[in-house]
Amino acid sequence: MGSVQRLSAGHTAESDRRIIVGGAQLGPIDVGASRGETLQRMLKLMDDAHKQDVKLIVYPEIATVTFFPRHILEGDELEQYFENEQEVSGDPTKLTNLKALFDKAREYKMDMYLGYAEHAAESGEGEHIHYNTAIYYSAAADKVISRYRKVHLPGTFEPYERKDATNQLEKRYFTPGNLGFEAFRAPGLVADAASKSSGAKANEPDTLGRGDPILGMLICNDRRWPEAWRPYGLQGAELVLCGYNTTAWAPELLGTNKKISTKEKAKEEALFHNKLSLTYNSYANACFSINVAKCGLEDGKYPLIGGSCIVDCDGEVVVEAKTEGDELIVAKIDLGMCRRGKEKVFAFERHRRTEHYGLIVEQTGVVEPELL
Numbered sequence: 001m002g003s004v005q006r007l008s009a010g011h012t013a014e015s016d017r018r019i020i021v022g023g024a025q026l027g028p029i030d031v032g033a034s035r036g037e038t039l040q041r042m043l044k045l046m047d048d049a050h051k052q053d054v055k056l057i058v059y060p061e062i063a064t065v066t067f068f069p070r071h072i073l074e075g076d077e078l079e080q081y082f083e084n085e086q087e088v089s090g091d092p093t094k095l096t097n098l099k100a101l102f103d104k105a106r107e108y109k110m111d112m113y114l115g116y117a118e119h120a121a122e123s124g125e126g127e128h129i130h131y132n133t134a135i136y137y138s139a140a141a142d143k144v145i146s147r148y149r150k151v152h153l154p155g156t157f158e159p160y161e162r163k164d165a166t167n168q169l170e171k172r173y174f175t176p177g178n179l180g181f182e183a184f185r186a187p188g189l190v191a192d193a194a195s196k197s198s199g200a201k202a203n204e205p206d207t208l209g210r211g212d213p214i215l216g217m218l219i220c221n222d223r224r225w226p227e228a229w230r231p232y233g234l235q236g237a238e239l240v241l242c243g244y245n246t247t248a249w250a251p252e253l254l255g256t257n258k259k260i261s262t263k264e265k266a267k268e269e270a271l272f273h274n275k276l277s278l279t280y281n282s283y284a285n286a287c288f289s290i291n292v293a294k295c296g297l298e299d300g301k302y303p304l305i306g307g308s309c310i311v312d313c314d315g316e317v318v319v320e321a322k323t324e325g326d327e328l329i330v331a332k333i334d335l336g337m338c339r340r341g342k343e344k345v346f347a348f349e350r351h352r353r354t355e356h357y358g359l360i361v362e363q364t365g366v367v368e369p370e371l372l
């Protein structure tokens, strides 16, 4: 059992639920970049993480290739960006293009969140199903223990008419995720976790917050939606992992106004909204989050924001990337700190009023009140 000390105010003394975690921000990956070169960059960040004793590393959304949904592609030109699991019996650790990452994570005993474009299966019509996916590799289990498929796909199905507009064709290239927001426990990250084998039961007063860490995964646009975080909050998540590729300048996609009349101001705003989403939702669900960008200028003309950061369960940024290139951010986080938010301000079981939340699941778009 853990030795989390509960103080009368609901605060948690420094607990034994401390983990060193890292975010492996990646700089730009151009269309012509070789997978091999990109993999070397990613492995280098993992080496650096190992030197700092990182136990969990997070890579960006669709980490190993350029952010291809901005381009109009079909056939093999599109397929080259997807990883085909059918060839390797559904075991992502054997995916040809990614295997080196799993091998090194295994060697370093490091858990890993990895985003990639998943070529999942064939539907009845021989059509491939494509998802924007993240998987969680557990070193203790030596396998992928969780998979998340991006639910909120931004952008459009059809390309913009203006030839110089930056497209975001995720609705064209991906199917919305079909796995929901399922939290999971990652073994081996903290010492002395309460477990079934030691006779402990989940959701008992003396095991709450004492089992193996509870994690959730999101991908990019999901982080802007409180609906995506709340299911994790309701499963007691202590740590949410999110990779992203966020354009810094795309007036067709994001709209414009006087405030963001220049590219610099638009980028400032994109960074602000990124941080706002991550800090508020970490606070409101009393969980830490590790948020990692692919960033910089891809192909010399498509700007992506950086701003990778690790946020604590009070919504405070613990560490933030300083560059728009390959950069490792590292923090020692204490998951025991989550208890305060979960037991006081956001004690869901005492304060939530689900009888008033129906609209959130019954209605998708806006319905304004009758006119006066």
Ligand code: CDT
Residues within 6 Å of the ligand: 061, 154, 155, 168, 219, 220, 221, 222, 224, 244, 245, 246, 247, 253, 254
């Ligand atoms: N990759 C991705 O989901 N990008 C979107 C673009 C902006 S839509 C507001 C994002 O949410 O960052």
